[in-house]
Amino acid sequence: MFVDELKIKMKAGDGGRGIVAWLHEKGKEFSGPAGGDGGNGGSVSVRAVRDIGILAKYRHEKEFRASDGEAGKNKGMHGANGKDLEILLPIGSVVTNLRSGNVVELVKEGETALLLRGGRGGFGNEHFKSSVNITPYEWTPGKTGEEAEFFIELRLVAAAGLIGLPNAGKSSLLNVITNAEAKVGSYKFTTLEPNLGDFFGYIIADIPGLIEGAAEGRGLGHKFLRHVRRTKLLIHCVSLENEDVLGAYRAIRAELERYDAGLAEKGEVIVLTKTDIADEATVKKAEDILKKTKRRIFKVSVLDDPSIKSFSDGISKILKVVLR
Ligand SMILES: Nc1nc2c(ncn2[C@@H]2O[C@H](COP(=O)(O)OP(=O)(O)O)[C@@H](O)[C@H]2O)c(=O)[nH]1
Numbered sequence: 075m076f077v078d079e080l081k082i083k084m085k086a087g088d089g090g091r092g093i094v095a096w097l098h099e100k101g102k103e104f105s106g107p108a109g110g111d112g113g114n115g116g117s118v119s120v121r122a123v124r125d126i127g128i129l130a131k132y133r134h135e136k137e138f139r140a141s142d143g144e145a146g147k148n149k150g151m152h153g154a155n156g157k158d159l160e161i162l163l164p165i166g167s168v169v170t171n172l173r174s175g176n177v178v179e180l181v182k183e184g185e186t187a188l189l190l191r192g193g194r195g196g197f198g199n200e201h202f203k204s205s206v207n208i209t210p211y212e213w214t215p216g217k218t219g220e221e222a223e224f225f226i227e228l229r230l231v232a233a234a235g236l237i238g239l240p241n242a243g244k245s246s247l248l249n250v251i252t253n254a255e256a257k258v259g260s261y262k263f264t265t266l267e268p269n270l271g272d273f274f275g276y277i278i279a280d281i282p283g284l285i286e287g288a289a290e291g292r293g294l295g296h297k298f299l300r301h302v303r304r305t306k307l308l309i310h311c312v313s314l315e316n317e318d319v320l321g322a323y324r325a326i327r328a329e330l331e332r333y334d335a336g337l338a339e340k341g342e343v344i345v346l347t348k349t350d351i352a353d354e355a356t357v358k359k360a361e362d363i364l365k366k367t368k369r370r371i372f373k374v375s376v377l378d379d380p381s382i383k384s385f386s387d388g389i390s391k392i393l394k395v396v397l398r
């Protein structure tokens with residue numbers, strides 16, 4: 075399941091308390107206060123990683139919590155600081171602190187942001203020692219760590235989007251060229267989920283889920299559109315199972331224009347899919363007919379590795395140009 079938004083509570087660690095203790099030295103009855111300060115609570119921060127699927131791993135978490143600082147120790151020693159918590163989020167995450175309204179956006183790989191500060195450790199009685207108070211009994215508790223609820227939203231910009239009729243082989247193609255685990259076939263019985271894959275650092279999205287759904291009034295709707303609105307390239311899949319490949323192509327173009335005219339203006343290549351089910355003459359004929367569109371045409375079968383390789387190479391070259 076692909077997760078692109080999440081609401082979660084986070085809490086930084088509390089500071090440890092300071093303690094009251096006294097030095098005991100041989101030969102001396104009383105050697106002064108020696109209660110150490112508490113350790114600081116751990117902080118909570120986020121770091122951007124190249125893993126668009128990572129939010130799914132967090133969807134059952136109720137709270138992210140950094141650990142508390144330890145209480146101070148004898149002989150004036152500090153308690154240990156709590157461990158910081160670093161949460162890995164996909165590049166493109168927008169993190170909103172719902173308490174303060176602060177927003178941070180993780181744009182680059184490795185970028186970090188501090189979300190919540192741990193509480194400072196309290197003071198032990200040694201801290202309160204002075205010329206006028208040589209036997210202080212005072213100590214202070216640690217400060218409470220910050221906490222808030224956060225809304226994490228993944229705003230991906232898909233470089234390319236796959237479109238085509240249901241069963242054209244879009245999900246299959248996405249799966250073989252990226253790390254996506256899109257459901258294949260029997261789309262009528264699966265819920266429509268956005269499918270996104272990482273293609274050498276470019277995001278490729280399975281847009282048609284949206285169009286298929288729109289026709290049946292149950293699409294992903296506009297929420298998913300945010301991932302594809304700035305898409306630079308449409309990869310239009312046409313299956314050789316269609317007797318009328320040009321008709322199949324035009325049906326999707328018409329639907330696309332109705333759905334989102336902005337998307338329809340993007341650059342486009344055509345992929346004739348499932349070449350393994352047709353003979354050479356049929357493939358050639360389909361290709362010739364589709365030449366009318368003046369689009370560049372690729373031919374693939376997911377069962378034919380060389381065809382996938384030359385498709386991948388072609389797409390990465392085109393993406394390098396259109397994204398320049
Ligand atoms: N023979 C063959 N079948 C394919 C190929 N690509 C996809 N399929 C099958 O076509 C059906 C629809 O594929 P899917 O990827 O779900 O299409 P989508 O609806 O466009 O996402 C599935 O049963 C796939 O196994 C291919 O290259 N060759």
Ligand SMILES: [Mg+2]
Pocket residue numbers: 244245246257258259261280
């Ligand atoms: Mg599909």
